Amino acid sequence: MDFFTNIALAFSVIFQPMNLLFCFIGCIIGVLVGVLPGLGPPAAIALLMPSTFLMSPVAAIIMLAGIYYGAMYGGSTTSILVNIPGEAASVVTCLDGYQMARQGRAGPALGISAFGSFIAGTIATILIMMVAPPLANFALKFGPPEYFCLMLLGLTLVTSLGRGSLIKGLMMAAVGIFLGTIGTDIISGQERFTYGSYTLLDGLSFIPVIMGLFGIPEVLEVLEGPLRREIYKTKISNLLPNLKDWKDSIGAIIRGSFLGFFVGMLPGGGPMIASLAAYATEKRISRHPEKFGTGVIEGVAAPEAANNSASQGAFIPLLALGVPGNATMAVLMGALLIHGIKPGPFLINRNPDLFWGVIGSMYVGNLMLLILNLPLIGMWVKFLKIPYPILFPMILLFTLIGSYSVNNNIWDVFSMLLFGIIGYVMKKFEYEGAPLILALVLSPLMENALRQSLILSHGSFGIFFTRPIALVLFVMAMLSMGSQLLPDFRKKISKIEG
Amino acid sequence: MAWLGLALFIGVEVWRKLPVGEWQDPGAGFWPLGAAFLLGGLSVVNFLKSFFDKSPEDLEPWYPRQRWRTIVLIMASLMAYVFLLEWIGFVLGTFLLLVYLFRSAEPQRWVVAIGGSALITITTYFIFDIWLKTQLPKGILGF
Numbered sequence: 001m002d003f004f005t006n007i008a009l010a011f012s013v014i015f016q017p018m019n020l021l022f023c024f025i026g027c028i029i030g031v032l033v034g035v036l037p038g039l040g041p042p043a044a045i046a047l048l049m050p051s052t053f054l055m056s057p058v059a060a061i062i063m064l065a066g067i068y069y070g071a072m073y074g075g076s077t078t079s080i081l082v083n084i085p086g087e088a089a090s091v092v093t094c095l096d097g098y099q100m101a102r103q104g105r106a107g108p109a110l111g112i113s114a115f116g117s118f119i120a121g122t123i124a125t126i127l128i129m130m131v132a133p134p135l136a137n138f139a140l141k142f143g144p145p146e147y148f149c150l151m152l153l154g155l156t157l158v159t160s161l162g163r164g165s166l167i168k169g170l171m172m173a174a175v176g177i178f179l180g181t182i183g184t185d186i187i188s189g190q191e192r193f194t195y196g197s198y199t200l201l202d203g204l205s206f207i208p209v210i211m212g213l214f215g216i217p218e219v220l221e222v223l224e225g226p227l228r229r230e231i232y233k234t235k236i237s238n239l240l241p242n243l244k245d246w247k248d249s250i251g252a253i254i255r256g257s258f259l260g261f262f263v264g265m266l267p268g269g270g271p272m273i274a275s276l277a278a279y280a281t282e283k284r285i286s287r288h289p290e291k292f293g294t295g296v297i298e299g300v301a302a303p304e305a306a307n308n309s310a311s312q313g314a315f316i317p318l319l320a321l322g323v324p325g326n327a328t329m330a331v332l333m334g335a336l337l338i339h340g341i342k343p344g345p346f347l348i349n350r351n352p353d354l355f356w357g358v359i360g361s362m363y364v365g366n367l368m369l370l371i372l373n374l375p376l377i378g379m380w381v382k383f384l385k386i387p388y389p390i391l392f393p394m395i396l397l398f399t400l401i402g403s404y405s406v407n408n409n410i411w412d413v414f415s416m417l418l419f420g421i422i423g424y425v426m427k428k429f430e431y432e433g434a435p436l437i438l439a440l441v442l443s444p445l446m447e448n449a450l451r452q453s454l455i456l457s458h459g460s461f462g463i464f465f466t467r468p469i470a471l472v473l474f475v476m477a478m479l480s481m482g483s484q485l486l487p488d489f490r491k492k493i494s495k496i497e498g
Numbered sequence: 499m500a501w502l503g504l505a506l507f508i509g510v511e512v513w514r515k516l517p518v519g520e521w522q523d524p525g526a527g528f529w530p531l532g533a534a535f536l537l538g539g540l541s542v543v544n545f546l547k548s549f550f551d552k553s554p555e556d557l558e559p560w561y562p563r564q565r566w567r568t569i570v571l572i573m574a575s576l577m578a579y580v581f582l583l584e585w586i587g588f589v590l591g592t593f594l595l596l597v598y599l600f601r602s603a604e605p606q607r608w609v610v611a612i613g614g615s616a617l618i619t620i621t622t623y624f625i626f627d628i629w630l631k632t633q634l635p636k637g638i639l640g641f
Contacts, residue, residue, distance in 0.1 A: 051630055167544045171501055174537035178508055178530055185526035192516060192526055220569050223603050389606060393599035394618060396576065397592065401622060405632040413580045421573060447529040459521030 006129060006352075010360030013353050019059050023361045026063035027368045030070015034086040035078055035380050039395050041071045041087070042327045042437070043215035046207045047402035049335050057339035058354050062361040064335055068328050069121065069311045069362065072271060073369045076113040076304050077380050080106060089271035089307040092279045096292065096299030103295050111239040112249050112297055113304040114373040120257035120305035121366035124312035127261050128359055132348065136320040139345035144456065145463045147322075148449035149473035151442050154323045156477045157268030159435045166481070169435045172426075176436040179204050180443020187451060199411045206334050206440055208403035208416035213433040214327070215399040216420025219392050221427065239374050241297070249301035252282050256305030264310025267317050267325035268480075274310030275303035312362055318343050319355055323442070327434040330441040499545060505538030568603055575599070587637020588627070593619045 013019060033044040045064050052060035075087030080097035093113065100109040142150070159169035182193045183203030194200040241249070259281060260274040282302040283292045292299050317325040322344025324330040336343050341351055348355045373380070403416035423433055457463035464470050512518065512527040512534065519525025579595045586594075596615035600606045606614070626632040 050632070054630070165544075167540050167547065171537055171540045171544065174533045174540065175501070175504070177533040178504075178537065181530040181533065188517075188526045190516065190526040192530065193511065220572075223569060223572070224565055387604075389600070389604040390610075390614065392603065393596050396572075396599065397596065397618065397622065400576070400579065401626055401632070401634075404634070405626060405630070408633045410580060410584055410635070413583075414577075417573070417576055417580060420576075443529070443533075450529065451524045454521060454524055459523075 003129065006133075006356055007360075009352060010129075010356040010363075013058060013357030014062070014360035014364050018056070019062050019357060019361065020364070022055065022059040022063040023066050023365050024368055026066020027070040027365050027372060029063075030067040030072075031074035031077075031369065031372055031380060032383065033067060034071035034074020034076075034090075035383050036086070036386075036391065036395075040214055040218060041068050042331050043211050043218070043399070044071070045328060045331045045335070046210040047215070047398055049207055049331070049338070050402060050405040052335065053338070057336070057341055057351075058357045060335060060339055061332070061354060061358055064332055065315070065358055065361060066365050068332070069308060069365060070369055072304075072308045072311050073114065073117055073373050074380065075307075076117070076300075077110065077373070077377070078384060080109045080113065080300070081381065082384060087271075087307075089275050089311070090303075091272065092275050092303045093300055095279070096295050096297070099293070099295030100297070100300065105295065107238040108241045108245050108297065109300050110377055111374065112241045112245060112253075112301045114239075114370055115241065116249065116253040116256070116301040116305040117308040118366050118370045119253050120260060120309040121312060121362060121369075123254075123257040124261045124264075124309040125359060125363045125366070127258075128312060128316060128362070131265070132316050132320045132355075132359075135316065136345040136348050139321050142345070142469065143467075144449040144452035145467055145470040146473065148446055148453055149464060149470045149477060150321060150323055151446045151449065153473050153477040153480065154267035154317065154325060155435065155439055155442060155446075156480045157266060158326060158438050160268065160480045164430045164432045168429075168431050170481075172431055172433070172436040173439040176439025177443045177446070179209070179436070180440045181447070186444065186448065197411075199407075199409060203444070204440070205406055205412050205415065206331075206437070207406045208412045209419050209440060210327070210331055210437055211399045211403050212416040212419025212421075213423035213426075213437065215395070216417070217424040217427045217433075219395055220420075220424050222388060223392065239377065245297050249297045252278075252298040252302035253305040255281065256302040257309045260306030260309030261313040263306070264313025265316045265325070267323060269310065270314060270326040271307035271310040274313075275307040278302040278306030308366075315358070315362075319347055319358070320345060322347070322445075324438060327437045330438045333441055499541070501537055502541035502545070505534045505541060508534035509538070565603070572599065572602055575602075583637070584635045585637055587639050588634035589619055589623055590637065590639055591635075592622065 014023065029044065029048065030041070033039055033041060045067050048064065048067065052063065055063070071087050072089055075085055075090035076093050076097065078084050078086035079090040079093035080101050083094050083098040085091045085094055097109045097113070100106065155173050159173055160166055180203070182200055184190070184194075184201055185192055191201065256278040259278050260271070263269040263274040263277055264271060279299060279302055282298050283289045286292065286298065288296075314325050314329050317323045318329045318333055322342065324333045333343055341347070341354060399416060400413055403412045404410065406412050426433065453463050464474050508530055512531045516527030516530070517525035518527040518531055575595060575598050579591055583591045593615050596618055597611050600611035600614060623634065627634045
C-alpha cells in the first residue's frame with residue numbers, strides 16, 4: 001500500500017462514528033487528566049481500560065491514546081495558570097508560562113501552547129506515517145536474540161534517562177522482572193510464586209499494580225501539601241497570539257516538533273525529556289537567553305510542541321517494534337494484549353485498520369484538542385477551581401472501582417492498595433515506578449526471547465554477539481547504562497526541574 | 499535492605515521449588531533467579547553507597563511532618579473498605595467511605611459530605627453496575 005492509500009485508510013477508520021466518538025471522549029478525559037492534579041496518564045489509562053473491554057480494539061486504543069496526548073494539552077493549562085504542572089511533561093512550561101500569566105499574557109501563552117501542540121501533533125503524525133512502516137519492515141528480520149536485546153535496550157534507556165539514581169532504577173527493573181515471573185511459566189507450565197492462589201495463576205494483574213504505583217502515591221503526595229491552590233487571577237483574553245508572538249515562536253515550534261518526535265521515539269525518551277531538551281535548545285540558540293524564565297513566548301512554544309510531538313513519537317516503538325518506550329506505552333501494550341492484538345512488526349500488516357486508525361485519530365484528535373482548549377478554556381479553568389478535598393475522594397474511588405472491574409475480584413483491589421503503599425514509600429526514597437512497570441510488562445517477553453535464544457544457540461551467549469543487529473542493540477544497551485555518558489544532561493534535567 | 503531481603507526470598511524460593519535448568523535449556527527458575535541476583539547485587543551496592551554518602555538530609559524523617567496521621571487513616575479506611583466490601587456491599591460501603599474521605603483531609607460540611615457521597619455512590623453504581631455491567635459486590639443488603 002502506498003502513502004496515500006494508507007492516509008485514506010486512516011481517515012476512513014477514524015471517521016467511523018463510534019471511533020470518532022471514542023476519540024473525542026479520550027481527548028476530553030486526557031485534558032481533564034492533564035488539568036487535574038493527582039492522576040497521571042498511566043493511572044488514568046489503566047483506570048479506564050476495563051471500560052474498553054466491550055469496545056472494538058480499534059475504538060479502545062483510539063480512546064486510550066487520546067487520553068495520553070490529550071493530557072499533554074491539559075498539563076500546560078495548570079502550568080500557565082497555577083504554576084503547577086498538571087503533567088511531568090509540562091514542568092518546564094511553568095518557567096515562562098506562569099510569568100506570562102503574571103504579566104497579563106495568559107491568553108497568548110495558552111493560545112501558543114494549543115497552536116504549538118496542534119502543529120507539533122500534525123508534524124508528528126506525518127513523521128509516524130513515514131517512519132513506522134519501514135521500521136516495522138526492518139524489524140521483520142528480528143529473531144529472539146534481537147528482540148531480547150531490543151527490550152533490554154528499552155529497559156536500560158528508561159532506567160538511565162530517568163530522573164533518579166541509576167542503581168535505584170535498575171533495582172526497580174529487577175523487581176518488575178520478578179513480579180512479571182509470578183504465575184504459570186509459559187514454557188514448562190510450572191507455577192511460580194503463586195502459593196496456591198488461582199488469581200495468581202495468570203500472573204499479577206498489571207492494571208492494579210499501575211493504579212497503585214501511579215495513582216495512590218500522587219493523591220497522597222498532594223494531600224501532604226497545602227490543599228488550596230492559588231490560581232492567578234487574570235482575565236484570559238486574546239487567545240490568538242499576535243503576529244510578533246508567531247514570529248517569535250514559529251521556529252521554536254518547528255524545532256520542538258522534530259526534536260520532540262525523535263526523543264519520544266527513543267525508548268525511555270518520552271514527553272518530559274523532550275520538553276526539557278527543547279527548552280534547553282531554544283535557550284542555547286536564543287539571541288537573548290537571559291530572558292528565558294521571565295515570560296518569553298518561545299519558552300512556552302518549544303516545550304509544548306516537543307511534549308506533544310514526543311507523546312505521538314512514543315507510539316513508534318510500541319506499534320512498529322512491539323516494545324513500549326515508557327510506562328504509559330507499557331499500559332497501552334497491556335491494553336492491546338488484552339484485546340488480543342500483539343504489537344510488533346506484524347501489526348501493520350495484520351491489523352492495518354488499528355495501526356492506521358490510531359494514526360488518523362491522532363490527527364483528528366489534535367484538531368479536537370485545539371477546539372477543546374481554545375474556545376473552551378474557561379471550562380477547564382472551572383475544573384481547576386474544584387477544591388482538592390472534594391476531588392481526591394473521587395480519584396480514590398475510581399482507582400478502587402477501576403481495579404475491581406478488571407476481573408471483578410477483590411484481590412485486585414487489595415493488590416492495588418498494597419502497591420499504592422509501596423509506591424508511596426518508593427517515592428519518598430526516590431525510587432521511580434516507570435522501570436518497574438516497564439519491566440513487569442516486558443518480563444515474560446524478555447524471558448521467552450532469552451530462553452529461545454539460548455535453546456537456539458545450545459546454551460551459548462555468543463548468539464547475542466555474533467548477530468549484527470543484536471550486537472548493536474546490546475552495545476547500545478550497555479552504553480546507555482554507563483550513566484557517566486550523560487552526566488551533563490542528567491544534571492541539566494535536575495537543574496531545570498529543581 | 500528490604501530489597502536485599504526480597505532478593506534472598508526469591509533466591510531461596512527458586513532453590514526450593516523451581517528448576518533452574520541448564521544453559522541450553524533454561525528452566526522455570528532461571529529468569530527469576532537472574533532477577534534475584536541483579537536485585538541482590540544492586541541492593542548491596544546501593545546500601546554501601548548510601549552508607550558512605552550520608553548527608554544531613556538523610557536524618558530528616560521520610561514521612562510527612564504534616565498530615566501523616568490523615569494519610570495513615572485514609573489508607574486504613576481504604577483497606578477497611580476492601581475487607582468489608584463483599585460483606586456490606588458496594589452502595590453502603592462506598593457511601594460510608596466517601597463520607598469519611600470528605601470529612602478527612604479538610605472537613606467538608608456534613609451536608610456536602612453526605613449529599614456528595616450519596617450522589618457519587620448512586621452515579622458510579624449506575625455507570626459501573628448497570629451500564630458497564632461490572633458485577634459490583636452486593637453484600638447483605640443485596641445492592
